[in-house]
Amino acid sequence: MSAEPHPTLPPVRLPSDAELARDALVAPLFARAVRLARWAGPHTRVDIGGELAAAQLPEAAAVLGLDPTDEEGPVLASQAWRVAVDTGLVDVAEPEEGGAEESGTEESGTAAPGEDLALVAGGAPGEVLDLWLAALDTVLADAAVPDLDDLVDALDAGGEIDFDRLDWNPSREADFLDGVLANLYLLTVSEHGASDGPVPLPVLAASMVIPEGMGEPTDAVLEQVSDAMMRLDDQFRQLEPIGLVEFRPVDEALMTEADDEEFAAAGSAGGPSRGEVDDEDVSRYGLVRLTPLGLYGIRARMLEAGVTAPAVGELADKGADALLDAVSGYPEGAAQAEIEQWLAGRELQGAVAELLAAARGADEGGPLRRLRCQQALAPAGPEAEPAVRAVLDDAELGGLARVWLSERGVADVPAPDEAMVFWLTVDTIAAQLAADGETAELPLLMRSLTEHHTAFFDQVWRVEHPATAYVLETMGRMHPDKKAAKEARKAAFKARSRQA
Structure with missing residues (x-):
């Protein structure tokens, strides 16, 4: 997206960096990566690519409190190790290629805690969040890879993956997932969207597949919605442990009961304006919600991509002209929250005078600036009266001033x-x-x-x-x-x- 005079997305309300950093540290996958980084040492052996040696995966699973004899334990340990390496929590020295053939013995690399591990306990909240964002990049990349069943189906006679049969384009898959998360972000921050409530999975699938303005979907489109929904079900299962989303998977019994048309119907019925659809029925198709940490993460990725994605509170140190210009494009609730943060800590009479001065102007944006200024003045008390009285004779602000004074029962307000x-x-x-x-x-x-x-x-x-x-x-x-x-x-x- 390109920058425009007003934000392209509604502003998001985020907790403080300290609160978000605490959320990052307790995200299950990130916490496992930290534990493995602290465990790494002279005994740790890695293979080419920095992967933890297969023989050490059961021990790593036990360190994480997982059952090493259960198939899932070593898989989760391997994933946590990969996150630890990619984020710099662990430093690895890979084995030299060809070393095993020369020595006649199996060679392996080594690993040790990385310098960034110290940031987990002693870093600033922003530094912890940077580590978490790096972990998120790894998880998103993994989520865009086809699942194991698809890979097995794509094996050729020689045991190699036939990528033509797999029909997997890494860039396309990453763009698809980014688009889904962008839509989920927009639904969450929009004043008339999903707000803090979960979004039905078919709604997200339909938003990526059904063309805008399309009437009755064709059978082919319905099948695409169904396929996309099942792909998202798998991807959100992978994204939940990093703290990005809260996710209720698709009811497995439903997969055998419902056809493509029913999945698509759930998408149209389960959206933000779904009316009287039974919530329990909709939830069987899967529900997803971005966490506050997830909102932070997706916004950070959007900003990096050049998308204008404002956050409430960003304008607290700006002038009144910048404030009114920005909040003119905000939904009313977000505008009020931004204005309140701007006023906090300022001397009220001076702030009111600055707001009134910024509200002037015969340009196209002037009327909305004055509306937002009036909104900003609404909670102001008697101490704002001198600044408001000072503009009674102003051609553009005199009416606004009279309304404000009259609403407070102030005497001797001149009639317009x-x-x-x-x-x-x-x-x-x-x-x-x-x-x-x-x-x-x-x-x-x-x-x-x-x-x-x-x-x-x-x-x-x-x-x-x-x-x-x-x-x-x-x-x-x-x-x-x-x-x-x-x-x-x-x-x-x-x-x-x-x-x-």
């Missing part, structure tokens, strides 16, 4: 003149359109703003506001009163002619 009333009406509707578009509530706002002013449309087209014609055209489409809507269209024509 007619020009200010009309200007504030245009500015308010323009701000609402910029924030939320043409919502169902907007006609009610239009009625409220216009019904108390006789000959409103005879006067408003003369307002010196850059959005006058645009607002009147919108009122001509949306005003609930047909007569008023017709008058708005006539006024819009006059405003356009005047501007021309």
Whole structure:
């Protein structure tokens, strides 16, 4: 994604680095990697590629508290060792190639705790998180590799993997998984998306397979959704131990009961607007949720790829102009959270004056900046009154100031003149359109703003506001009163002619 004037993604709310680092340290796979790094020493033997020697896998499994006689124990130990090596928690010296043939004995490399292991106990939270991100890269790479059954099916007569039969493209598989995680991130941070709730697995599969705007999916598309869902079921099982997600796998009994069409139906029914679908039925198809650590990890990867992925609190040390410009593109809840963090620790009267100054402007973004400024001032107490009174005579801010003072019952607030009333009406509707578009509530706002002013449309087209014609055209489409809507269209024509 390319950078735009406003963020391409809604801002995410993240815990502190210290809290995230604690989550990273207790993630099962990362914790196992740390334990093996502390275990590594003169007795440890590695093969070509730094893999732990097969003979030592049972011992490594026992170190991790796993059953060395169970097939899963050595597999988990091998995975944890690979993470330890890739993150620098372990340093390995691989055996020299050809050394076994020359000496007539089996050669092996050695391993020892790496320098980065000290960061686990003594590093800053950011350093711990960097180690975890390196571990995440390893796990994501492993998750993009075909499972063992697929590899076995792709063996040729000579026991070699037939990659043409496997139909595996590493870059394509990595891009697919990145796309899925990006969609899951967006559903999580969107104000009207999944929020903190889990997302049904078929929803993610369908988001990657079904083209936008497609009506009834074809049988071929339904089969692709089903295949993608089962692939994701396997991948999320691998991603859960690193702390990226909380995952409820697909009910194994369901795999034999449901066909492709039922899987796809679960995708359409199990989305964020699934209505009255039974939650237990949906959960059988698998549920996944990014953890706070997972949100941190996916955001870090997005930032590295050049995607604009803001986080609440990033603007705390910026000026009011940067704050209002940024939060103008945020959902309302995220904007309020960002504003509150910006105000915290600032002297209120000075902060209010700075916000009001930043809210000025006849540019296209001005109305929404003033709306966010009004939102920022809403919780302010009496100490903000001098700064607000100072803009009572300002053509752009005087109406906002009068509203704020009147809502607090302040005496001697001067009544606005007619020009200010009309200007504030245009500015308010323009701000609402910029924030939320043409919502169902907007006609009610239009009625409220216009019904108390006789000959409103005879006067408003003369307002010196850059959005006058645009607002009147919108009122001509949306005003609930047909007569008023017709008058708005006539006024819009006059405003356009005047501007021309």
